[in-house]
Amino acid sequence: MYGELTAAPKRTNGHIRFTSNVLRSLGIANDLACFVFAYLLAVAAYDLTIGYYYDARLHRTGAIILCINYFLIRMSRGGYSGFKGQGEDVGGSSLADFLLAAALTSLVILQLQMMPEFSRGIGLYFIGFSMTAIFLSRIVFRKFIWALMDKGVVGQRVAIYAESPKAAEKVASLLELERLPHLKIIGFSDDRRRTQGKEISLPYLGGFEALLQLARAGSLDQVILALPSIQQERLDHIAEALSAASIDLCVLPRETMELKPGYRIGFLGGLPVFAIWQQPIRDIDGVMKELLDRSLALLAVIVFAPLLVLTSLAIRLESRGPVLFRQKRFGFNNNEISVLKFRSMYTDRQDASGAARTQKNDPRITRVGRLIRRTSIDELPQLFNVLRGDMSLVGPRPHATMMRVGDKYYFDAVKGYTARHRVKPGITGLAQVRGLRGEIATTERALKRVEYDIYYIENWSPLLDVRILIETVLKLAWDRNAY
Structure with a gap:
């Protein structure tokens, strides 16, 4: 089917090629060189500026311990495995890891009661020079790696074997989104391609036989199989034929091409799985968010107690009916919750279902109601929703169960709408x-x-919550879209 195997031709590579895996080792060597340079520079600067006697052996030992702590922290966090040449880390996470390593080393020295024997001058010089070297070296290291990639010393020449030109172009676009400059796509192969058809940006390499010849000639480093509907027998045959060449062979699963870009590959034990959704705020993050919500909500109730009382009196004096308005809305896990608000409409005109949208100059709204809606005071009773666990301070706003967009219900009009209910709804939110x-x-x-x-939901952090709360105060107090 794919032709008989012939004697392998001589490789045409003019030099040794490395995959991106070598960048991990180069990254470690780069940081090690930074520490050696920083220590020598610290000693020289100390001798020139201070010049007091110090125990050189003791200080070398301290520097070595700090370096070991740093490398252990970086490796445990995968600090070197992400080196692909993108250059996104210009020192931020590395500097944070170094400061953590320095703090741990200081604790060890204090515990051993050896701090009086250490020179603060050399220590500060070493820490300062190390941080400077780590930051600057990241910039130089990135340019060095790019130069190696341009020369072809580091990188992989990749061919896509796809079921159609459209599938090959899809794979190429997915790889482009990943920003992996070490991968050089040389073209695609497709046995079923009979005519030129629609032009795509990728060069056409020919059928499988041509692909095999490129691999065995040393002009190819990796083949990506993008064949979603391939039969196991055919896959085995392709793998066996390409095993004659020294290349990487990988299969791109159908899910990779068809699922949303935000999926992750995880493991259940040793079994790889596609994680399409995960609990977004879990474990310690969940505890932190609960503590932040409850403590700030309680503080807000205390601070705004006079305003809550005055608003209640104003509502009661202007129109008949209850002070609070309760409405069924979607909450956590798509369950219904009863959301509290100060009543801003006449009792006989309000719509508990939420089907009727509030519009500008809505005649259903009272004079007090117009003011409290304009200033968001009507939302303050939701602090009690937060205290009883129905809501969060920050999160997707809860929508009424019958809320419409145009002539459709919200959950019918917007694809993926229910995914917003994977966390508690909030009094305010990013939107x-x-x-x-x-x-x-x-x-x-x-x-x-x-x-x-x-x-x-997918990028939550305590700092993001604090930022949204601050922006809410600054931007929404007199929002012209509120009525």
């Missing part, structure tokens, strides 16, 4: 501080709001 507050009359705005909600 609200990005201008998507108030009436959502179009599907486009509804989709954008959900996109912000999903982004918040």
